[in-house]
Amino acid sequence: MLLTGCGTSLERGYLPEPVTENGPAIITFWNYTWIAALAVGVLVWGLIFWCVVAYRRRSEDQPLPPQVRYNVPMEILYTVVPVLMVAVLFGKTVELKNQLLDTEQEADVTVNVVGKKWSWDFNYVDEDVYISGEQASALSDGEEGVPETLPTMILPVDSRVEFVLTSRDVIHSFWVPQFLQKLDLIPGRVNSFQVVTTEEGVFQGKCAELCGAYHSQMLFQVEVVSQEEYDAAIEEIRASGNTGQLGEDLNIYPLQEDQVDKLPEEEN
Template sequence: MRRPLEKTSPARRRRIAAVGLGGAALLLSACSPRVERGYLPHGVTKNANEVIDFWLGTWYWTLAVGVLVWGLIFWCIVRYRRRKSDTGFPAQMQYNVPLEILYTVVPIVMVAVLFGKTVGLENKLLDTSQKPDVTINVVGKQWSWDFNYADEKVYETGVMADMKAGKPGAEKGLPTLYLPVNKRVEFVLTTRDVIHTFWVPQFMQKLDMIPSRVNRFAVDTTEEGTFKGKCAELCGAYHSQMLFNVKVVSQEEYDKHMDDLRKQGKTGFLSNSLNRASVDPKDQQFLPDGLDSSDIVKEGK
């Protein structure tokens, strides 16, 4: 006698529906721009596209190697599985020189190629041989940022973010770095106390700020908008509140902001001296008369 069909319980139907919806969402998400970028943020510089291409290429090759290794593992499991007719241990093979050479040489070549591609990309990201349209000295301090616009001889100074116990509105008090769109901007990075890291995630690159040392990198901005910046090096108790905004604007709006800084009396060049007390603009030391701020930026003083 045929067994009657059992009814599917509501809980089981919900689980099946959840699995189906999850699978559909996964398939649909595979077509989203975020997945196409390898879950990296949307890049707003020319170098960002280079980073995304390198990231995706690395993952493609990694997955290809993974699929090959997993395939060989499962093939060995099926091909050489123990059978009922087998008695004792299978034949043992101590050496296979061609195979050993293969799995030694191939990984070395793969690592060497990856290393070469990485160095090439790093050199491109850190290339400052091209003359920039704008030069900005970014000064890190516990726990905020100062921006010296070397070409315009004006500055912007910041104070630590007031997170207000998680309430909205903290962004209004953050220092804001203005950049003109479609221009090459060179950042000259210095620090007034400990090691910090200048990081704008959508630039797809970051660089350390080390005491008594000047580091540089340049970006070509490609898109207007407001973006987030932060310190990416654990620099003390309030590291998480060392935040800033970045506004990439038109040349006209950039020039207007420079004029606004002049009207506010923020002219000159904030000191780069290693001084933890130099967090208040009233305490900052300016350059002696006749000493051009761009010279300081170039010399790294």
Template sequence: MTSLTGCSDLVERGFLPKGVTSTSEEFTTFWNTTWLWALGVGVLVWGLTLWCVVRYRRRKTDTGLPAQMQYNVPIEILYTVVPVLMVAVLFGKTVELDNTVLDTSKKPDVTINVVGKQWSWDFNYVEAGVYDSGVQAHLNGKKGVPATLPTLYLPVDKRTEFVLTARDVIHSFWVPQFLQKMDMMPGRVNKFQVTPTETGTFTGKCAELCGAYHSEMLFQVKVVPQAEYDQHVAALKARGQSGFLSNSLNRSELVPGEQQFLPPALDQSSIVEEGKK
């Protein structure tokens, strides 16, 4: 019975991952509505095609070619105007959803500068003034790999703003259960906000091919109660990880095979101010 219930939930959300943010329902509704309309158009087209095949099939009594029709202006207008209207509606609804989920005008409770690098992640917790740095995952098939991944902590039911930057090449910040992702581009700051509504540990990854070890550019997100989040921030401070990691990278300073770059904690005022806009 449990497996049937899980299957039913999977179908209801259009085979998307189970969303865990305040905007998940909007994404799921838009996704399912789009597919239902597409299915309706497909059934109509397939039905008309099959009807033409059956209705106008060649019969034994037929001789020569069927009557040739060069133009049918009403039909031509119909199959031109209707698709244009459909695309316009889809475009309009997409822009409407984008404007909703990418709105960063509200003041966030937490601001985190996520820095992508080949092939791992750094996290600057802006308000708390602490940072955490990750190293490349090693997918050796053994147990315990998740414990070695860089882990981003978020407080549940708090609006979090991600300020996304990259040190080297284009990356993409993606937590599948957030149902949205965004590119991280060198020399540019991108940002979006989410409000996690469920506690738990969720897998994150880079969604933009960024080099030889792209598949190992993994991280975890732990959505926890506020008290546990505060404990994590305090633990980072106790380890001396106060300040902000630099968003710059001098490749000449990296030794061959080194995946971690730990510059001194620097004042990243521009990133902080960008996150507050």
């Protein structure tokens, strides 16, 4: 349990180091939530221990304390204060959620992320190319070289990326831990969110929704590179013949008409 904390930081609440623009806001919300929860916990624990010590029975002859049926000021206190705390927490949660799911700004790159049992397809909408993933065979064989067999999404650094999430079969969940946010892929529905990449590197991704026998092997990678490297990677994909988009015809549960309208125009 202690080793799982290695490489993390108290300042960010032991969350992974963020690599997107939204990361600091998520960490701030996470830390203040824990501070508020610990403050309430310390208060409650302190009152419990105080009552145990101050009102303990000191002798056999000690009479019972006065027995009262209710205490109106106390009941108002422990009803109103929790309601106010929950209201503030709810309001801040909605505020952060709206920020994380805001897709009003124009994206530099739009990727249709498609979940399937048990791998991923990545449609680059504006570039009109795609990456089709297969489940890493080395995982079940216990061999080395698993990262080389995983589908890898290439993204440019310092760019706004919109992920348009769809599923070919069952519910999956698109999760890159260092993005500090994830979102479900639901059959017959389109979900989306945006991130602004801030750091180059290779980051691990996975499905975060139990989706069947090989859910644990539904892995992928995100490689954030310079704009020049990104352009070269797109051209390499195009030269390999992966042009066009992997469409709705591969889905077990096709999107409804009102959901198709939510896909980027190039895929409609």
